Amino acid sequence: MTDDTHQITENAVVPKRKVSDRTIAISCLAFFFGMVGMAFAAVPLYAMFCQVTGYGGTTQRVEQMSDTILDKKITVRFDANTSGGLPWQFEPVQRDVTMNIGETKLIKYEARNIAEKPTAGRAAFNVTPQAAGAYFNKVECFCFTDTVLKPGEDLEMPVVFFVDPDIVNAPELKGVNTITLSYTFFPIAMPAPLAASTDVKKNGTSGQL
Template sequence: MSEKLKDNNVDQKNRRIGLICGGIFCAMVGVSFAAVPLYDMFCRATGFGGTPMRVEQVSDVILDRTITVRFDSNTSPGLPWEFKPKERQVELRIGETAEAFYVARNKADVATAGTASFNVSPELAGAYFNKLECFCFTEQELQPGQAYEMPVQFFVDPEIVNVPELKNIKTITLSYTFHPLTKATAEVQAPAAKKRIGG
């Protein structure tokens, strides 16, 4: 009888340990799926890794000092688009709001879709590069031969001059990369702030 009780206690302990291990495994799987969006939210909130900050209002301080913002564009393999900035660079005062345009054109004879990611270099400047409007992470679909102008509105936070590593910075590069999407993996939406220029 005591042997049976002992076996039952061992079985209960093994079940409990199995449930705990299963719970830990499920939690780890959940955390791994949440890691990418959480990391993206962290980068957008802090400017970590050269991710520009997203803001709702313009700067109320504009300095006399100017800075050059260069525009870079890339397209991932598998997306038959021509993608480039309308201007290669712009010079503006720190704190001043500026607007730039990128143009994407579908070179394929079928509709294709993409979404853009972005970063700023030097990375440390990402926390001081503020975007008011942009086309990043918006799913875009272009018909054969169609082209769209996509605006980005931004300013460089005047606080950048108080950062020892950035106080003498002369140039910031804003870089976008378009990645392919398929209709099977994403519901494609037409962006609200894009202007058709051909097609």
């Protein structure tokens, strides 16, 4: 191959490589933003999946209590946390309870806003060991509910639950005598004042220019 031919070949390859690099970069960015969008869209679906299957230690939500109570005890411990700088004191009224498997229990958590202004939070939860989430059934709870507390306000939040008797047939939970139910409150934006919304409607100024 002559020098002229070699030079022509190099000149022909370089632009193609630049176009290829640019295409790859654009594709990567598109993939990244697409995955971010899918992640946000998938949050409700993932939460629903976890609640149905108990995946990741997510407890089950049921409408009725168990009709079977076993002559076998299990201890449930209660944990409370806050995240993201939420200025609340949050804790269970009692740290644990020992109960019969299948028995329905009522326990309570307490939250207090220690800030000098109203603040809002929303609680998420999980159970450990994670495999026990599929057998921990809540009849009533405060999870995923937006909660607003005034300065210094206290709130008592009940949880009604039972442990499914089928837990004794789960080989992965053989020998497990203690389950921990953990709640974490995260800060959320304060809702718009109702009076302000009413005034906007009366004045007919919905923000349109």
